[in-house]
Amino acid sequence: MFKQLLIIFSLVTVLGVFTFAQEQPETNKTEKKECSKDSKCCSTENKQTSLESSKDSQIVWNKVCPVTGEELDNDATTIEYKGKTIGFCCSKCESKFEKDPEKYMKNLNEDGSTFIGS
Numbered sequence: 001m002f003k004q005l006l007i008i009f010s011l012v013t014v015l016g017v018f019t020f021a022q023e024q025p026e027t028n029k030t031e032k033k034e035c036s037k038d039s040k041c042c043s044t045e046n047k048q049t050s051l052e053s054s055k056d057s058q059i060v061w062n063k064v065c066p067v068t069g070e071e072l073d074n075d076a077t078t079i080e081y082k083g084k085t086i087g088f089c090c091s092k093c094e095s096k097f098e099k100d101p102e103k104y105m106k107n108l109n110e111d112g113s114t115f116i117g118s
Helices: 002-020 091-099 101-105
Strands: 077-081 084-088
Touching: 077 091, 084 091, 091 101
Parallel strands: none
Antiparallel strands: 077 084
């Protein structure tokens, strides 16, 4: 009798463990980026100009920042300018570029891979 109770208890325990140990689906863990004080993302949403902030994962045309010449991060801020997605090393450079885009576009070579400005 004791052997039978031990076998039944063991089976119930094993089945209970498998029932509660089911694999849970992963939830979407994407983080929302917060706006900083000098970020233009909040203030440019309603602007209707040739400079538009880009939130999509578009291919960035340039490899270096047109303002400072620094390399871009994977999460670089971008602006759409004359059909090209221009990336920046930081939001401060983005705001400088918005004020005089032609000046800073001259700092890049033809394919945007090298900083040629001063």
